[in-house]
Amino acid sequence: MRLHPKPIQTFRDDFSYSNSEEAIARFPFPFPQDDYMYSVNIEPHVTPGPEGSVFEHLLDIDEHYLSEMAERDIVLRENAQRCLAMPHMDVACWDLIERAMTSLAADYPQHFSLVREGERWTWQNRLLDIHDSFTFGDSSTLPLPPLEYIGRQLQGDFALLDQRDGDLFMDAGIVTCPADWSLRFDAGMSFSEWHGPVPLAHEMGVFERALKYLTAIPVGRPVRRLNWTLTINARMDSSPETFPSWGSDRTTVTPDNVGEKVYLRVELQVLDRMPRSNALMFSIRTYLMSFDDLVTNPDWARRLHRVMKTLPPELVEYKGLSRFHPAVVEWLSRFDPAN
Numbered sequence: 001m002r003l004h005p006k007p008i009q010t011f012r013d014d015f016s017y018s019n020s021e022e023a024i025a026r027f028p029f030p031f032p033q034d035d036y037m038y039s040v041n042i043e044p045h046v047t048p049g050p051e052g053s054v055f056e057h058l059l060d061i062d063e064h065y066l067s068e069m070a071e072r073d074i075v076l077r078e079n080a081q082r083c084l085a086m087p088h089m090d091v092a093c094w095d096l097i098e099r100a101m102t103s104l105a106a107d108y109p110q111h112f113s114l115v116r117e118g119e120r121w122t123w124q125n126r127l128l129d130i131h132d133s134f135t136f137g138d139s140s141t142l143p144l145p146p147l148e149y150i151g152r153q154l155q156g157d158f159a160l161l162d163q164r165d166g167d168l169f170m171d172a173g174i175v176t177c178p179a180d181w182s183l184r185f186d187a188g189m190s191f192s193e194w195h196g197p198v199p200l201a202h203e204m205g206v207f208e209r210a211l212k213y214l215t216a217i218p219v220g221r222p223v224r225r226l227n228w229t230l231t232i233n234a235r236m237d238s239s240p241e242t243f244p245s246w247g248s249d250r251t252t253v254t255p256d257n258v259g260e261k262v263y264l265r266v267e268l269q270v271l272d273r274m275p276r277s278n279a280l281m282f283s284i285r286t287y288l289m290s291f292d293d294l295v296t297n298p299d300w301a302r303r304l305h306r307v308m309k310t311l312p313p314e315l316v317e318y319k320g321l322s323r324f325h326p327a328v329v330e331w332l333s334r335f336d337p338a339n
């Protein structure tokens with residue numbers, strides 16, 4: 001199965017975003033058991049993964065490509081600081097250009113192509129009608145700064161972590177669809193600093209073990225993990241910067257409209273070592289699915305009910321679900337025969 005990008009839909013205002021049956025079938029449902037707690041849930045991102053799945057390629061391109069690129073453009077026009085790169089991250093940004101262009105051209109040759117003649121590179125993105133020649137490593141030959149240039153052509157958010165003193169630092173990124181965190185706020189922070197607000201995980205030693213694992217990732221051996229939260233409406237940009245435009249959505253959920261209003265938001269996070277800079281690439285590919293679509297799969301519906309019902313209160317609070325969590329549990333109970 002191949003998902004071809006469809007015409008532009010919106011993640012704001014009239015929220016015209018929708019998932020096809022194929023997109024529902026390949027949704028990365030994140031719950032392997034009936035309850036959920038934080039863990040070091042990291043596994044090798046071996047590619048090619050199962051054909052047609054979101055794990056098939058290093059970077060997943062799907063039917064929402066044009067919509068997500070249009071949404072990114074809106075966010076960057078409103079606030080240019082949603083893309084930041086400290087000067088010492090320049091080589092890492094070029095690393096990302098190389099990794100993204102070579103893998104997209106190999107994995108989706110119908111959409112992307114790359115011709116390399118020494119340092120002279122020619123890149124074609126047929127989906128966005130882009131055809132550029134540039135000198136690799138020379139930013140003056142690109143129409144935009146390197147990270148913004150490539151970030152505007154990739155689904156999902158990207159952070160580039162500088163590695164020094166056995167720690168990781170958030171020194172560059174393009175983040176236009178975060179689940180309630182800010183690149184501008186976290187810029188320059190270390191791994192445990194930017195994870196500061198997360199409850200329970202520090203005490204459980206999750207971050208200490210994860211950091212050891214991440215700093216040892218070699219070139220060519222990417223790893224992945226899934227994270228999740230709930231979002232009201234199909235809103236990609238749930239950032240602190242734009243909180244005034246989405247915070248009050250949480251008060252609009254009733255037991256009757258959960259199916260259409262509440263979305264499971266799953267992040268497929270891939271970590272990949274960059275060869276020149278030794279930076280770590282962290283990509284956050286977000287998949288949104290309405291509860292109405294999720295419950296078309298009875299196994300997912302039942303499991304989601306059990307996970308939501310038993311979710312530790314600290315996680316309910318941290319993930320911002322307190323206002324509507326009881327309505328969600330009640331609505332989902334209809335789909336759980338054991339209830």
Ligand code: HEM
Nearest residue numbers: 038039040041159181194195197198201206210228229282
């Ligand atoms: C180096 C790459 C990573 C980056 C850039 C990153 C970034 C973040 C950020 C910005 C947050 C939101 C914190 C806030 O509330 O402000 C977060 C949450 C979190 N991160 Fe990471 N993270 C990374 C890797 C990991 C890894 C490897 C784990 C594995 C255990 C992990 C576990 C978590 C957890 C459990 C949360 C809370 C999520 C939730 O409940 O929704 N992170 N991360």
